[in-house]
Amino acid sequence: GRKEIKAEDGKNGRGQFLDGRDGEDLIIKIPTGTRITNLGTGYVQEMLHPGQRILAAGGGKGGRGNFKFRSPTNTSPKEFEEGLPGDVVPYQLELRLIADIGLVGMPNAGKSSLLNELTRAHSRVANYAFTTLEPHLGAYFGVILADIPGLIEGASEGRGLGVKFLKHIERTRTLFHLISAESEDPVADYRVIRKELEKYNPELMEKEEHVFLSKCDAVEPKVLKTKLLALEKAGIRAEPISIIDPETMETVKKTINTIKKELTSA
Ligand SMILES: Nc1nc2c(ncn2[C@@H]2O[C@H](COP(=O)(O)OP(=O)(O)OP(=O)(O)O)[C@@H](O)[C@H]2O)c(=O)[nH]1
Ligand SMILES: [Mg+2]
Structure with a gap:
């Protein structure tokens, strides 16, 4: 206005x-x-x-x-x-929000769940696309994470909710890219998001990115393996995580702690 x-x-x-x-x-x-x-x-x-x-x-x-x-x-x-x-x-x-880590991914990938699990944020979680309508911030021991609405193909041109929120991740230092283990084609999901980020602002490609195959408890171990392998073949190194598996959450926390050290030494 x-x-x-x-x-x-x-x-x-x-x-x-x-x-x-x-x-x-x-x-x-x-x-x-x-x-x-x-x-x-x-x-x-x-x-x-x-x-x-x-x-x-x-x-x-x-x-x-x-x-x-x-x-x-x-x-x-x-x-x-x-x-x-x-x-x-x-x-x-x-x-434009100032956050250290931006959570990106398709709708329903578990971004808000991860934010809530790691921080005291209460970002809405539900089993459908576009649950998150507004960006949410949470702090993990001083590291600020930003949860934004899910992105879809065409987001950079205004499809879905995307473009309105992409600006918030321009200032983040690191991207956490979540791909759901339940996805039929995790490689395609990954590429769709990367393409939208690039179309929105090519500089986003240079940001440090950590890829997570989320909701890994939701699929059979065999299926999980296939999907990780497919990602690996495509040159995408993804870490399997599940919010109900404390061990995998530990891995995420370690990653954040490393980022924190780099942030404070910068
Ligand atoms: N089994 C299992 N389900 C999960 C996990 N993480 C999230 N979910 C479920 O996946 C659904 C989507 O989670 P959200 O956190 O709302 O996903 P989102 O990526 O924020 O979705 P949008 O806001 O629509 O982009 C919810 O039903 C969650 O309970 C997980 O690690 N394991
Ligand atoms: Mg959400």
Whole structure:
């Protein structure tokens, strides 16, 4: 939506040696992670640190009072300057979450379940596609994980819920890519997601990625093996996980701990 926010104009200059006041500053608080685009110039600023400030629009200068118009021939001038209006600048504000790890994958792959298992987040879980409608954040010992709605083919062009949320993973350092072990074709699932990520922003391809074959308890061990093998043949190294198997959850936690070390040493 559009919204006009206005600080005070500068005040008119007055008599009795008085200049007009400058307009009061107006401070607008916005969430950390907001990207601010000046629609006039195209200049983009990222608000990444709490307390960070930018001058969004210069304020109106107060007018000079009559004193300033004194001259040898005009000793008690009636003139004054009018206070000036501030700058008018159109901005677009866009919130992008700041997370360390972004959970990506097809709908129903178990992304929200994993977030909830690892953190105290309560992202909605259900056995159908597009359960998650909004991004959710959770923290695992200080490492922030972002759960976004499932992606489908065409997501980068706006299909499903995808494109609205892809921006949130642009700032994550690492991707956790979940492929359901229940999928008929895990390799195809993997490629669909990678393609959408690339179409959205090729830089996403350079992010560190960990691939997990999720819900591995839901299929027969033999089937699981076949699927892991198919992935391996395609050059995709996937770690089987299940939220009900503590051992596999340990593996995920170890991965996060390694990421945490890299984050703190960076
Ligand atoms: N058996 C088993 N089921 C799981 C596991 N993880 C998730 N599920 C189930 O899989 C279904 C989908 O889980 P979600 O966590 O909602 O999946 P999602 O990827 O967040 O789905 P969207 O939000 O629609 O993209 C739910 O019925 C979960 O209970 C697992 O490790 N094992
Ligand atoms: Mg979900």
